Amino acid sequence: MNATSGAPVNAPAELHDRPIGDLIRDARNLSAAEVEKVLSYQREHGVRFGEAAITLGLASPDDVLNALAQQFHYPLANAERRLASPELVTLLQPFSVQAEAIRAVRSQVTMRLGQGEAARQALAVISPASGDGKTYFAANLAVSLAQLGGRTLIIDADLRGPRQHEVFKVSNSAGLSTLLSGRAENQLIQTVEGVSGLFVLPCGPIPPNPLELIERPAFALLIRELSTKFDHVVIDTAAASLGADACVVAARCGAALVLTRKNENKISALQDLVASLAGSSAQLLGAVVNEF
Known part of the structure; x- marks a missing residue:
């Protein structure tokens, strides 16, 4: 890797x-x-x-x-990247309101994770429903962390509707699902062209048993290993409304950030998501309101 x-x-x-x-x-x-x-x-x-x-x-x-x-x-996006990856505002529009907001969240995340081994925890981005902007936010947070220097990995653990491979324009023929099902043969972690120090582990083929794959001991072991090899690990997840995947991923990571969409999510759904983390090993770093 x-x-x-x-x-x-x-x-x-x-x-x-x-x-x-x-x-x-x-x-x-x-x-x-x-x-x-x-x-x-x-x-x-x-x-x-x-x-x-x-x-x-x-x-x-x-x-x-x-x-x-x-x-x-x-790192900033070149002309080709701007056309191919319009969602990466931290590369396309580094002085925009959105990019500044993501950098502000980055600062909070790095401060709350602390220093040393604690800072090596993987971070799960979770939200109540589909369309909340998890993929957009996780991708841009990963880019902003890579811009600090060091090595950053983004993992697409949304085994129900993955999109990180589309955002970063990498192959999705194999990935996390392939690895967890024991069928991985080649290098699965891919570099991101034009962004030094940023790597992507895509989802791979959508499996029929996403939650079972996430719950396997192999996933926890993988996260633990990758957290020692990268300075930052950001994990995109499936919406909580689709199953328990997000909460399981958060527990395996050790840290989670809740994303909610303004005027879209119900308070009760957000409360249920936060409550589902209670009693787990996941540290809830905070909540982010997506206004876009």
Whole structure:
């Protein structure tokens, strides 16, 4: 499950060590004369290279944002990813209200999980009903955790209606269900293109016995093992209205975050979901209201 790559002996300088002007120049294939024009405007008006290049029409705001992302080692979506994965707002719209809200939740999650071994607990995202936004939220939370650095894994444990493979555009021919049924032969954890340190374990084929697979000791052992190999593990789950899967997953993870949708979920359904966690080993970190 490790994903490592070797670097050549004479490797070029890291992208985040290069000046932003060099990054924009290479991205836009600017000539020496165009670079000098930008530098002259920069000196004359006392602005940054990127701002000068935009004003002169030699770069776009996206070019500057991408260069900054490389400098600060902060993954952002490229044009192809924007078309393929519109739900990943933390990559597509990093300064949007939605992305800021997800980062705020990320901060709360990391603080409440604490430090050391406690922080290595997997986190189950659960909600009362289908359509609450669990897949959207879990995917973006995983991206935001990966943007902190380290290794983050998102697992699609919704064995009834999986969608993480659609969001991240990875193969779903094999995955968690294959692993739990003892039919796994190849590497099942897949990397996410364009997001360093982010990995996906998709659901795989939808099984006829989802709850039974989740309740097997193999699932708890798998979560325990993966939690030692990754800095963060986020798990998407089936809606509580469809069965007990979510509560079982939460108990195996050790931590859970409840998601509810504004003007959609009934208070009684939310109360029943929270009550179902009572007595289990799951630590309820809090609740998130999805307003979108």
